[in-house]
Amino acid sequence: MTIIDEKKKIIEHLPRDASSGRETPSFDPSAITDVESAVLALQNCGPADGNLGKALEVLAMMVSEPSCLRVLAMSGAMIPAGMEEIICQLVERHVVNVIVTTGANITHSLVNVLGEDGTQAHYLGSPNDDDVDLSRNHVFRIYDTVIPENEFDVANETLYQIIRSEFPGAAQVVTCPSELFALLGKKITKRCMLKVAHDNGVPVFCGATSDSELGINLMKFRDFHDLKIVLDEVGDIGNFSKYITAYPCHGTIIIGGGVPRNWTQQVFPYIHDLEVARGAGLKHKGYDYSVRFYTAVPDDGGCSGCTISENVSWGKYHAKSMHQEVWGDATVSFPLVVTALFQMLEKRVEKKGA
Numbered sequence: 001m002t003i004i005d006e007k008k009k010i011i012e013h014l015p016r017d018a019s020s021g022r023e024t025p026s027f028d029p030s031a032i033t034d035v036e037s038a039v040l041a042l043q044n045c046g047p048a049d050g051n052l053g054k055a056l057e058v059l060a061m062m063v064s065e066p067s068c069l070r071v072l073a074m075s076g077a078m079i080p081a082g083m084e085e086i087i088c089q090l091v092e093r094h095v096v097n098v099i100v101t102t103g104a105n106i107t108h109s110l111v112n113v114l115g116e117d118g119t120q121a122h123y124l125g126s127p128n129d130d131d132v133d134l135s136r137n138h139v140f141r142i143y144d145t146v147i148p149e150n151e152f153d154v155a156n157e158t159l160y161q162i163i164r165s166e167f168p169g170a171a172q173v174v175t176c177p178s179e180l181f182a183l184l185g186k187k188i189t190k191r192c193m194l195k196v197a198h199d200n201g202v203p204v205f206c207g208a209t210s211d212s213e214l215g216i217n218l219m220k221f222r223d224f225h226d227l228k229i230v231l232d233e234v235g236d237i238g239n240f241s242k243y244i245t246a247y248p249c250h251g252t253i254i255i256g257g258g259v260p261r262n263w264t265q266q267v268f269p270y271i272h273d274l275e276v277a278r279g280a281g282l283k284h285k286g287y288d289y290s291v292r293f294y295t296a297v298p299d300d301g302g303c304s305g306c307t308i309s310e311n312v313s314w315g316k317y318h319a320k321s322m323h324q325e326v327w328g329d330a331t332v333s334f335p336l337v338v339t340a341l342f343q344m345l346e347k348r349v350e351k352k353g354a
Contacts, residue, residue: 036340036347052333055291055324056340062251062289062322063095063341069247070289073264074101075256075304079108079193080122080145081331086338088196093342096253098243099197099204100264103212106181106194106204108147110214113190114158115151122147156217162187164227172228176235177209203243205236207263241267241274244284251289255330257296257304265316272315286316290323291337293330 032038036056043053062068072090090096108122115121125146134141138149166183167173185198197204209215209231221227244250244267254261268286275282296305308323317323326333
């Protein structure tokens, strides 16, 4: 029996859905012209590599749907890791219509533009830095990134001045987090996530603002300035649902998991309950698309690691939704896929103009 016959025999014994009958191609770097071509070429290589190309395809389909509301659900230390400009450009290019993130990412963005330097408060460090020495010198570490404590102090004072100028003499202000973020985006003059989102009409939501330096600061405003900011996080569930129900198609771009992911997804069970109670018929049956960048595993039953397929059982995703999950460091895979998407979109524009 020849080698070719052996290959055919192997392929014939594979399940129908396990093989296309094609040999795995070699990645040819000499054929690569840009990031887009690299990501697409990886699509037919190993499982982890191939997922990058498949994620790009799903994301491109999502963006091609003019009636699709696209939600970025972002956890993890993405702003400290230098990913803020990507977020800004996703908003400006109308790839992202809504942002759901953590109080920590919002805090680090504010520290960048409101801190002592006013541009970038984070610096490259090392996971092997002496943490006792860092603490002694009032420097905080996020794995291989460090930030001086005084950057927080300066930003926090500026933050208070912004909020106080909007509510002079007020003892108590009740507001949804998204409304507070829109206010900050309006008042801040330097380029950052909240400003770019505000300028482009993109709402920013956070389901756990108190779990961050921002939440701590709002509490300190009560302690030291008699300014009580009461965040109505539950009210933002309703505000977010209004964006969802205004569109017939929906997609998620998920980085990590945690509160941003589940808060983004739980809106469909909420809408389902409303429609059932009102007898209006089920008009919204879950997200239609998703691209997910993650490292968590599903085995422990946590939301961060659960698959998109598992979320179908909860009604958070449509049974026929198109989705692709990419396992690995999001600070590597996410910028690669987004850069490839931008190049793809630019080529489409050039082709139309030709």
